[in-house]
Structure formats: structure tokens, C-alpha cells
Amino acid sequence: KETNTRQRLPIIPQGIEKDIFIRALEKLAEQLGKDNVEVNDKPLVDGWYMEHPNTHDMMPILDDEELVASAVVYPSSTEEVQKIVLWANEYSVPIFPISMGRNLGYGGAAPRVRGSVVIDLGKRMSKxxxxxxxxxxxxxxxxxxxxxxxxxxxxxxxxxxxxxxxxxxxxxxxxxxxxxxxxxxxxxxxxxxxxxxxxxxxxxxxxxxxxxxxxxxxxxxxxxxxxxxxxxxxxxxxxxxxxxxxxxxxxxNPGGHESFMYAFEKEEDLEPLMEIIRPLRIGNILENVAQVRHAIQTIAVKGLPRTKYFSGDGPIPEHVFREQLKKMPIGDHTWLYYGMSYGPPHIRQYKLEIIDKEFKKIPGARKIDPEILPEDEYFWSRDRIAAGVPDLVELLWVNWVPNGAHVAFSPVSPIRGVDAMKLFNLGKRRHDEFGIDFLPAFCVGLREMHLIVEIVYDKNDPAKRKAANDCLREMIDDAAKEGYGEYRTHLVLMDQVADTYNWNDNALMKFNEKLKDALDPNGIMAPGKSGIWPKRYRGRGWEM
Ligand code: FAD
CATH class of the missing domain: 3.30.465.10 (Uridine Diphospho-n-acetylenolpyruvylglucosamine Reductase; domain 3)
Incomplete structure (x- = not known):
């Protein structure tokens, strides 16, 4: 739990006079009730996951003041949402809807345009x-x-x-x-x-x-x-x-389920592993969105700071984390595959035997017996999650550095060995260049996979924030040059990512802008989200 408070001046959306804005908020309070319109005039408190703020990103990557709401409003019904939208049109106020604002790693509750009024739908519309x-x-x-x-x-x-x-x-x-x-x-x-x-x-x-x-x-x-x-x-x-x-x-309910985990020794095992996974996943022998995680994550998800293992600057040297792995129940490895098989025992047996035979084609592959794993081993969290039981254990790796925050690089590729290695090497090279620990995990969908790389940084250290941001920007460009795009991104990277989807002279963005101008002629709805700027903002220096 972290209670950093960051002081700041009251915020007024750009282009509106302060008095007019305050009066406009009073008018809105007459419609929603004054308890449901909150001016953001207090210090910014980050809280923690379960007590997260709705005025800003609790994991900022830019200066604290950049992506901050001027006010937060709490509708209780669709009709009240309509009233807020009509109000925003009347006063040309940018609004930014959130459901709960826990979009951590992608901007949290922050609006893209500083001074937007955040519409917190989750507080009173939770039926x-x-x-x-x-x-x-x-x-x-x-x-x-x-x-x-x-x-x-x-x-x-x-x-x-x-x-x-x-x-x-x-x-x-x-x-x-x-x-x-x-x-x-x-x-x-x-x-x-x-x-x-x-x-x-x-x-x-x-x-x-x-x-x-x-x-x-x-x-x-x-x-x-x-x-x-x-x-x-x-x-x-x-x-x-x-x-x-x-x-x-x-x-x-599939009538039974069983988690399994395989460990693979070498970094290069990733390539043949993906070739084995692809037909099994498309053929539904591997049934769930499974994870192939790098060994360093096995250590990070223990929840202890990296200084426990290494006090130097730059990425943790391989021999240091390997020494640590040897002391853990899973032992030394480079990749772990977490999966689950569904159905009654005889159905599971059929699939698990195929998986075992295929995975063991990789020399040194080991199936880890869950019996040897203590109750607090991360495997059991994956077991709950793959059975649809909500959990919070994943938060632990955020403690990797003091004042831990994170931001994600998440390119999409086919489930192919050559693509996995290309993305792995691309990420590793840039992390080494910026002195950041590389924490990759591949989430395997049906015919594609997302590589999720979380950069964990100290949010109170401007140099670390900058390194995280710079590293991400380089990786996005590197990936785009190889034909890979992000499936989702942080608010501050949306312009850059949208710009990589530029086939045929930006035809897709031109289409999105046409829709934006037709649907939102006053440009009030989440300007800049997903790189889509309404006419009155476009080309006026808002893009990052
Ligand atoms: P919100 O923050 O409310 O919304 C998300 C986005 O949708 C915002 O950009 C918002 O503008 C827009 N939006 C929200 N509601 C509306 C609405 N009603 N109308 C229009 N637009 C709206 N995410 C995953 O998907 N999978 C994971 O496995 C995962 N693992 C994570 C692990 C860790 C340790 C952390 C910190 C985060 C992880 N996340 C993951 C990211 C994030 O926590 C979740 O995606 C979370 O569910 C998003 O927050 P939210 O549901 O509160 O959405």
C-alpha cells in the first residue's frame, strides 16, 4: 500500500474560462445532485489497486500534472449519462468515461486530455x-x-x-x-x-x-x-x-479441470515450443489462453524487491537469477508453460497425454508435479484464474522496484517460433539498452499470441519513468518495422501506436476521423483516445 500525495493547482479544461467552467459544474450538480459532481481540487493520492484514484493514473509515466481530471461526476442511470453528455456539448467540455478506472499499465483512470471531466460510471451504475x-x-x-x-x-x-x-x-x-x-x-x-x-x-x-x-x-x-x-x-x-x-x-462448468505446468531449459526452446503449441492450440487440445512466461517472472511474482537478489544498476545478470531459481521448487529453467485441461478425468487424460508427448519432444522439457508446490506458489494463482476464480496475486510483481508502476508493450503475432524469437530478441535488446529488467510473457490466443512485456519502474523517479517511456517508444517502432502492432496500449502511446496502423496513406485513421466528426461534432468525447482526435483538436499540438 502506498499513499504518495502529489500537490497541484486546480485544473480548468483548456479553452474555457474558469468562472464559466465553475458555473457549468454547478448547473450539472443541479441535475445530478451536488454529491455527484466532485471538483478535483485536492492533492493527488495514488492509493493502491483496491483504493485506486479516479482523477488520474496511479502509475504515471509522464509528469504528474499531464493527465489529470478537472472534476469527476457520478451518474446513476443511462438518462443521467445522457444529461452529462448534453451538458458537455453545451459548454464544450471534454469528458472521459471510465467504468472502474483500474486500467493499470494502460493509463488507469486518467483522461487523455488534461482537465477533462471524468465520468465514473462504476460508482452508482453497478447492477x-x-x-x-x-x-x-x-x-x-x-x-x-x-x-x-x-x-x-x-x-x-x-x-x-x-x-x-x-x-x-x-x-x-x-x-x-x-x-x-x-x-x-x-x-x-x-x-x-x-x-x-x-x-x-x-x-x-x-x-x-x-x-x-x-x-x-x-x-x-x-x-x-x-x-x-x-x-x-x-x-x-x-x-x-x-x-x-x-x-x-x-x-x-466443464465438469472438472486440471492445471499443468511445463518447464523448458533454454531461451532458444521458445522457437520449437511455439511450433508445438500452434497446432495443439488451434486444434483445441490446448484449450485456454495459456501463458508462456520467462523464468525471471517466477522470481518477480514472489513479490520481493529486485534488490533482494541484485543491488547493482541495469538488468539483473543471468547468473544471479539462475542461482535464485535453483533454490526454488520449480528449479532452474527459462520458460514455464501454464495451462489447464477441462472436462471429466477421461477427457482430460486424452488431451494431457498428447500434450505431454508433444512438449517432451523438446530436450530437457519437464512436467512439474503440482504436489511439490507450496500453497503460495504462483502456479495456484494461475490455477484459480484458469478456473474463473478472481485473484490478486498477479499484483505482486509490481513490488519489483520501490514505488512500483508498470506499463505494457503488447504486440500481436502468429503463434510461430520465428515470430516469438524475433519479438523476444527485439524486446531484450531494447531493455538492455535502457538498463531495464526484461519480463516477457506470451499469452497464446487461438491463432495469435500477444507478447506482454511489463516494464516495472519507480514512478517517483523521473529518470526511470523516462527510460520506460523511451524504451517503449523504441520497441513500438522496432516492432512496426517488422510488421507487428500492439493489441492495446497506454494513453500516452496511443498516437504513436495508431500511427503504425497507417496502410494506404493512413486510410483507417481517415475513416475513424470521418466517423468521429460525424458522431461527435463538438469533439467532447474522450478526445485523443486511441489516437482519434476530433476536428477542433486535430493538428494543434495535442498528439504525443
Ligand atoms: P476501465 O479502466 O474502467 O476502462 C478501460 C478503458 O475502457 C478505459 O480506457 C476507458 O476509457 C474505456 N471505458 C471504460 N468504460 C467505458 C464505458 N462504459 N464506455 C466507454 N468507454 C469505456 N488486463 C487484461 O485484460 N488481462 C490481464 O490479464 C491483465 N492483467 C493485469 C495484471 C496486473 C498486475 C495489472 C496491474 C493489470 C492487468 N490488466 C490486465 C490490466 C487492467 O487491470 C485490466 O484490463 C482492467 O480490467 C481494466 O480496468 P477496468 O476494468 O477498471 O476498466
Whole structure:
């Protein structure tokens, strides 16, 4: 727990006079109630994961003052969200919606434009509107966390349904899904598993997507497409609307599950390992979004600071972390594969035997017997997560440095050995150059994988922040030159990442800008999010 406070002056959105802005907030308070409009005039408190701020990023990578809200407002209904949007249009105030604001590593609760009014939907819009035990679906508001959904399903005694969760369970089901986050059961692609949105558009109208547009339907959560253009995609990783309800599909309890872990000795084993994983994953023998993690993470996730192992500057030397690994139950290795097999024992047996035979084609590959692992071993956290039980253990590696913060490099590639090695070497080279420990993990989807590299840095040290930012920017450019793009990124890197998707003279961004100008003519909705700037900001020095 960390309670750093950072003093600052009150903030007024650019282009608005202070008196007009204060009066505008008073007007909004008349509509929402004065307790539901909070001016951000206090010191910035970072708190920690469970008590995170909603005014700024608790893991800043730029100067503290850069990405900060002027005020936070708390709607209680779709109608109140509409009122806020109409108000923002009237006064030309930039607004920035968050569900819970735990988007750590990607900007937290911070708005992209300093002085935006943050709409914290999670505080008062946190109802689970429906859990359907026949269709295996639910309908939620933005403030429903993975923990809350899991608990509600348990409380109703619906043991036949599971949810899918990311590594940390405190985020919002809607927020995570809209940012196209991932979890680790066969339902790990959250965006692919949602069905139906209710959205407040930047001009205040409300739409329901898919079957939700048909009055009296009973298929909003079971058939995502409806009729006509499939518009849902416009509302993920975008600034085209505020999602007030979302349907989500739930996984059937598979009737048994079993985690397994394999250790591989050498860095170069990554290449043949990926070649083995690909057909097994596409063929669904490897069933979940599994993780291939580097050994150094086995140490970092113990939760102790790196100084416990190495007090020098620069990345931890290999011999130092290898010495440490030898003392741990898993022993010396370079890569660990964490997976889970689902179904009753005879079904699992069938798949696990194939996996064992294939993985052991790599010389030195070992299956780790879970029996030898103590209760606090990270393996058991992965076991819970792959069974849809929310957890917080993953937070431990943030303690790797004092005042730990992190930011992610997350390029996408096919599940191929040659791509995995290219991305691994690219990341390693840049981390060495900037003197940063390299903590890579590959999350294997169905036909692609995300390499997730978390740079953990001391947020109170400007030089470390700068090194993290510079290292990331270099890696994004290096990756783009090789044809790799990020699946998601931090607020401060969105312009750069959007710019790498520039095929045919930036045709995609031109299309996004056309949509932005049509849907949000006053440019009030999350300006700059995903690199999409409305007309009145475009080309005026906002891009980073
Ligand atoms: P929010 O912060 O509320 O929202 C996320 C984004 O969506 C924001 O940019 C916001 O502007 C936009 N948004 C939110 N709600 C709305 C809305 N209603 N309408 C329009 N736009 C909206 N993430 C993963 O996906 N998988 C992981 O395994 C994972 N592991 C992590 C491990 C650690 C240690 C940490 C610190 C983070 C990890 N994360 C992971 C990142 C992050 O914690 C989660 O993705 C988290 O769920 C996102 O926060 P949130 O759900 O509160 O979303």
C-alpha cells in the first residue's frame, strides 16, 4: 500500500474560462445532485489497486500534472449519462468515461486530455441486471467487477456456470471488455464473448446494438449481430460512445479441470515450443489462453524487491537469477508453460497425454508435479484464474522496484517460433539498452499470441519513468518495422501506436476521423483516445 500525495493547482479544461467552467459544474450538480459532481481540487493520492484514484493514473509515466481530471461526476442511470453528455456539448467540455478506472499499465483512470471531466460510471451504475441460467448469459452495468459477477453467480447457486477473468479480478467486466482485455479460460477473448451493448452517443442519443434494437426481443445476449452493419466494434478501444449496459456470455462448468505446468531449459526452446503449441492450440487440445512466461517472472511474482537478489544498476545478470531459481521448487529453467485441461478425468487424460508427448519432444522439457508446490506458489494463482476464480496475486510483481508502476508493450503475432524469437530478441535488446529488467510473457490466443512485456519502474523517479517511456517508444517502432502492432496500449502511446496502423496513406485513421466528426461534432468525447482526435483538436499540438 502506498499513499504518495502529489500537490497541484486546480485544473480548468483548456479553452474555457474558469468562472464559466465553475458555473457549468454547478448547473450539472443541479441535475445530478451536488454529491455527484466532485471538483478535483485536492492533492493527488495514488492509493493502491483496491483504493485506486479516479482523477488520474496511479502509475504515471509522464509528469504528474499531464493527465489529470478537472472534476469527476457520478451518474446513476443511462438518462443521467445522457444529461452529462448534453451538458458537455453545451459548454464544450471534454469528458472521459471510465467504468472502474483500474486500467493499470494502460493509463488507469486518467483522461487523455488534461482537465477533462471524468465520468465514473462504476460508482452508482453497478447492477447485475440479469443472470440467465438457461442461456448462460448475463447483462451488466459498468460498475460490475469480475469479483462481483463471480460472487453473484455463486450466491445464486448457479454452479453450472463460470465466468472468465483477467489476472486481476478488481476490474470492470465492461471496462476490460471494451479495451479488448483477455482472460485465461476458453472464454478468454472477452470482446468475442460479449453480446449486445447499450450506448449513449456523443450527441446524447441512446442506441442498443444487435438484437437489442428489436423491441420485445429475448435474444440480445444470445445473438450478437442482429441485422445490418455490426456496429459494436465502433465502441471498443474508441471514443465514439459511452457503454451503459453490456451482455456477456458465460462458460458452462466443464465438469472438472486440471492445471499443468511445463518447464523448458533454454531461451532458444521458445522457437520449437511455439511450433508445438500452434497446432495443439488451434486444434483445441490446448484449450485456454495459456501463458508462456520467462523464468525471471517466477522470481518477480514472489513479490520481493529486485534488490533482494541484485543491488547493482541495469538488468539483473543471468547468473544471479539462475542461482535464485535453483533454490526454488520449480528449479532452474527459462520458460514455464501454464495451462489447464477441462472436462471429466477421461477427457482430460486424452488431451494431457498428447500434450505431454508433444512438449517432451523438446530436450530437457519437464512436467512439474503440482504436489511439490507450496500453497503460495504462483502456479495456484494461475490455477484459480484458469478456473474463473478472481485473484490478486498477479499484483505482486509490481513490488519489483520501490514505488512500483508498470506499463505494457503488447504486440500481436502468429503463434510461430520465428515470430516469438524475433519479438523476444527485439524486446531484450531494447531493455538492455535502457538498463531495464526484461519480463516477457506470451499469452497464446487461438491463432495469435500477444507478447506482454511489463516494464516495472519507480514512478517517483523521473529518470526511470523516462527510460520506460523511451524504451517503449523504441520497441513500438522496432516492432512496426517488422510488421507487428500492439493489441492495446497506454494513453500516452496511443498516437504513436495508431500511427503504425497507417496502410494506404493512413486510410483507417481517415475513416475513424470521418466517423468521429460525424458522431461527435463538438469533439467532447474522450478526445485523443486511441489516437482519434476530433476536428477542433486535430493538428494543434495535442498528439504525443
Ligand atoms: P476501465 O479502466 O474502467 O476502462 C478501460 C478503458 O475502457 C478505459 O480506457 C476507458 O476509457 C474505456 N471505458 C471504460 N468504460 C467505458 C464505458 N462504459 N464506455 C466507454 N468507454 C469505456 N488486463 C487484461 O485484460 N488481462 C490481464 O490479464 C491483465 N492483467 C493485469 C495484471 C496486473 C498486475 C495489472 C496491474 C493489470 C492487468 N490488466 C490486465 C490490466 C487492467 O487491470 C485490466 O484490463 C482492467 O480490467 C481494466 O480496468 P477496468 O476494468 O477498471 O476498466
Amino acid at each position: 447485475i441486471l440479469d443472470i440467465n441460467p438457461d442461456d448462460y448469459t448475463c447483462l451488466v452495468e459498468p460498475g460490475v467487477s469480475f469479483y462481483a459477477l463471480h460472487e453473484a453467480i455463486q450466491a445464486k447457486g448457479f454452479a453450472h456456470m463460470w465466468i472468465d477473468i483477467p489476472d486481476l479480478g478488481g476490474g470492470s467486466v465492461i471496462g476490460n471488455t471494451l479495451d479488448r482485455g483477455v482472460g485465461y479460460t476458453p472464454y478468454g477473448d472477452h470482446w468475442a464473448c460479449h453480446s449486445g451493448l447499450e450506448v449513449v452517443l456523443p450527441t446524447g442519443e441512446v442506441i442498443r446494438t444487435g438484437m437489442g434494437a428489436l423491441p420485445g426481443n429475448n435474444t440480445w445476449q444470445t445473438f450478437p449481430y442482429g441485422f445490418g452493419p455490426y456496429s459494436d466494434g465502433l465502441f471498443s478501444q474508441s471514443n465514439f460512445g459511452i457503454v451503459t449496459k453490456m451482455g456477456m456470455t458465460l462458460m458452462p
